[in-house]
Amino acid sequence: MNDQDFLAALAAVVGPTQVLTDPADTAPYLTDWRGRYTGTARAVVRPGSTGEVADIAKLCTVHGVAMVPQGGNTGLCGGATPDSSGAALVVNLSRMNRIRRIDPANLALVAEAGCTLASIQEAAREAGCLFPLSLASEGTCEIGGNLSTNAGGVQVLRYGNTRELTLGLEVVLPDGRIWNGLRALRKDNTGYDLKHLFVGAEGTLGFITAAALKLFPLPRAAVTTWLAVPDPAAAVRLLSRAQQRLGARVTAFELVSRVCLELVLRHIPNTRDPLAESSSSPWYVLLEASDGGSEEALMAEVEALLEAALEAGEASDGAIAQSGDQARQLWALRENISEAQKIDGISIKHDISLPVSAIPGFLDAAGEELARAFPGVRIVAFGHLGDGNLHYNLSKPEAQANAVFIDSQPEANRLVHDRVVALEGSISAEHGLGQLKREEIRRYKSAVELDLMRAVKAAIDPAGLMNPGKVL
Structure with a gap:
């Protein structure tokens, strides 16, 4: 079958308007969010149902065409971007955006892969429930991508990452078979738990087309403080104090450096320093607590926590949001860091996880080592201190110097990642490997781990057609 016949066969499955080949139409699907990776593709196809995805996979398997699954295209490691060969087919699932069912009594929701995270959150709220996965990109990222990268976000501390929020999956395998594993059960001890193979696999084993997701009771009260x-080190002590006093009610505990805050204030309109009149601290914590009781009672407990932290020297100042608008303003300072960095210029980015207790020592030692190796380096460090996940990004303040500094990425990666792994951490906490860390991971995973991963890949995708060049 020649290329035109193949495209015609795709059009027969999804309709001619859903097979994109014109460069102007395909361009938005061929570059990643950061602008780091740009590929080419045979076409972009936009199926509207699981059956259509299955038929596409069957066609591609018969004709040996590689498939690149794609959702909202907000990934940060190039995992949803095709290579430069032009041989692959981008399969964008954004049209599959239906909430299939909500079961409030079972605290479960079934959503298709193309649903934005924000739309799932809203559907849960309308049913009086909470879907707690929360990311800065939640208005545009899609649940299929969240599942494929095992996204974390700001509430992992209390609710867990995407894997822990997944009850079941519907998956189209590379040969077009459909596995319906959408059982919304908390207990199902009937052999291998197959859903865990696909969560975090970055589309290298098949297409996640729908998911049964875990919901929670909607909190009645939430208090946010900066x-x-x-x-x-003081932030880690404060985290322990908050957990001792508030227990599981600590929803989020974010660490933000002054460098990060200044980037947001410089580049993001309508933002301001909440403590501008009294403090210019080198570090900040954004803490959120929530529960099912009254807001007044929770506010009193958070105020008592703040007083104890001030007395112990764990904090020097603080501001507690007095309204939902004020809480959103505080969260905007945290959630706009990546956007502010993107505006400021390119940087060497790291998404690492460490034992919480090891983070202060890592920041001190890695900062000193990087300063010796790259004089004038600017470290933009922030992240989810509560679960040990740091975003640790390196750049030079001057754009001209930064353009040269980016060429030092291999050396910078080695310094950061060697120290992370020596502390029993991970070089990818929530962004995945994609293209960015595909080669780097070989240095840090054992031969046994890599052999097991290759064996799983060979068993499920023997022809190597699913998202080639990613992860392995």
Whole structure:
């Protein structure tokens, strides 16, 4: 079958308007969010149902055409971007955006892969429930991509990452067979739990087309506070104090450096320093607590926590949001860091996880080592201190110097990642491997781990057609 016949066969499955070949039409699907990776593709196809995805997979398997699954295209490691060969087919699932069912009594929801994270959150709220996965890109990222990268976000501390929020999956395998594993059960001890193969696999084993997701009761009260802390060690002590006093009610605990805050204030309109009149701290904590009781009672407990932290020297100042609008303003300072960095210029990015207790020592030692190796380096460090996930990004303040500095990425990666792994951490906490860390991971995973991963890949995708060049 020649290329035109193949495209015609695709059009017969999804309709001619859903097979894109014109460069102007395909361009938005061929470059990643950061602008780091741009590929080419035979075409972009936009199926509207699981059956259509299955028929596409069958066609591609018969004709040996590689498939690149794609959702909202907000990934940060090039995992949803095709290579430059032009041989692959991009399969964008954004049209599959239906909430199939909500079961509030079972605290479960079934959504298709193309549903934006925000739309799932809203559907859960309308049913009086909470879907707690929360990311800065939630208005545009899609649940299929969240599942494929095992996204984390700001509430992992209380609710867990995407894997822990997944009850079941519907998956189209590379040969077009459909596995319906959408059982919304908390207990199902009937052999291998296959859904865990596909969560975090970055589309290298098949297409996640729908998911049964875990919901929670909607909290009645939430309190958000922004705290100035002297250093990360004090932030870790404050985290322990907050967990001792508030227990599981600590929903989020984010660490933000002053460098990050200044980038947001410089580049993002309508933002301001909540403590501008009294503090210019090197570090800040954004803490959120929530529960099913009254807001007044929770506010009193958070105020008592803040007083104890101030007395212990774990914080020097703080501001507690007095309304939903004020809480959103505080969260905007955290959630716009990546956007502010993107506006400021390119950088060497790291998404790492460490034992929480190891983070202060890592920040001190890695900062000193990087300063010796790259004089004038600017470290933009922030992230989910509560679950040990740091976004640790390196750049030079001057654009001209930064353009040269980016060429030092291999050396910078080695310094950061060697120290992370020596502390029993991971070089990818929530963004995945994609193209960015595909080669890097070989240095840090054992031969046994890599052999097991290759064996799984060979068993499910023997022809290597699913998202080639990613992860392995």
